[in-house]
Amino acid sequence: MAATRITLERDPSVARAIAADPSSACESDLTAAPWSFDAAPGYGPGSSSADPFPAAAPVQGEIPAEYRDASDAELHERIRAARTTLGERVVVLGHFYQRDEIVQHADYVGDSFQLARAATEHPDAEAIVFCGVHFMAETADILSGAGQNVILPHLGAGCSMADMATIDEVEECWEQLEDVLGPLDKEDEDGLVPVIPVTYMNSSAAIKGFVGRNGGIVCTSSNARTVLEWAFARGRRVLFFPDQHLGRNIAKAMGVPLGLMPMWNPRQPLGGSTAGELEDSRVILWHGFCSVHRRFTTAQIDKARAEHPGVRVIVHPECPMAVVDAADESGSTDVIRRAIEGATEPTTFAIGTEINLVQRLAAQHPQHTIFCLDPVVCPCSTMYRIHPAYLAWVLEELVAGRTVNRIGVAPDVAVPARVALDRMLAATP
């Protein structure tokens, strides 16, 4: 256990940990420079590398050699200098799962929704550099002002879970549900429509727009229960996408029987269920998942309990149901962070979420023993693509008066997506 425990208090960088001991990582390619993979479509090395990559997903072009060849020290100095020159014209946002080499330059660090809100608090900034993944930058663009540009430093930083529900697949699903359930906008005698679409924040702007157009709502891992209550007050059932695990875990905690939660596999007629199963359902779960959180197992929890009596096991609700059930607690990244911050006595925590966050929490709280349940170092591969070289490049381009890697959402998508996001804001305290 000692060889794989993630308690590098003095140097929390996952990249350096992998470089020091490549055998600790899930893929040896993680020691290569991220631009080695920019020419080929794909998520790059890490947890999502084996997930199917959509043909339409953006691919990052080659960045200039001066960035690829620069030392770490030079890149950090160039980032700091560009930030000083740009001043309040730019806001840099860093997701919890981002590399430490990037997080150190961020004005705000948080989950996707916290960061989207942070973007709205700077209406005078010309540019919002979002060091996260594609759907987060889209959400920031939807919520930010008309004159602001949202920049994603690496266009290949997608999210394999978000990519598991495309707009074409969701629209096809909606049509098939209408064939089974009747007109989907027609209320019954109780004032309920047949189905309310609910999308996790981790979805494309097109999906959020679909939800907004069809009476639905967005949720995050923090507010999923409140959002499902909102949906059940308006519909007989919920179509939840793209993460089956979050939907199942939250609905189960609300008392929905597992037998009333059929799966929708977009590659099968009626999603692989019968018409009767769909009619009887309360929550229809899309066949999506996060390849980071799918790695966690009950065997890892058993091992942590055997080796650390009294350990507090906290996992993210994107983990499979059996893992959530076996843990002591489950909650969003912010819930995990606050649980550790709130522990007044030295405590041993085994955490089931992305390694960059776990390792950073361990470095920030040396009074506790904090380790990742997964003994293999396997970062979110898409977040991992944002290396300081790309951040230096986009910032220096801004200094030169050029905007590269802008993420923009067309108004016909942004307007209904904003409706779905505003419903969430109104529904959650």
Ligand code: SF4
């Ligand atoms: S951790 Fe999972 S859900 Fe989050 S961005 Fe990475 S692949 Fe997507």
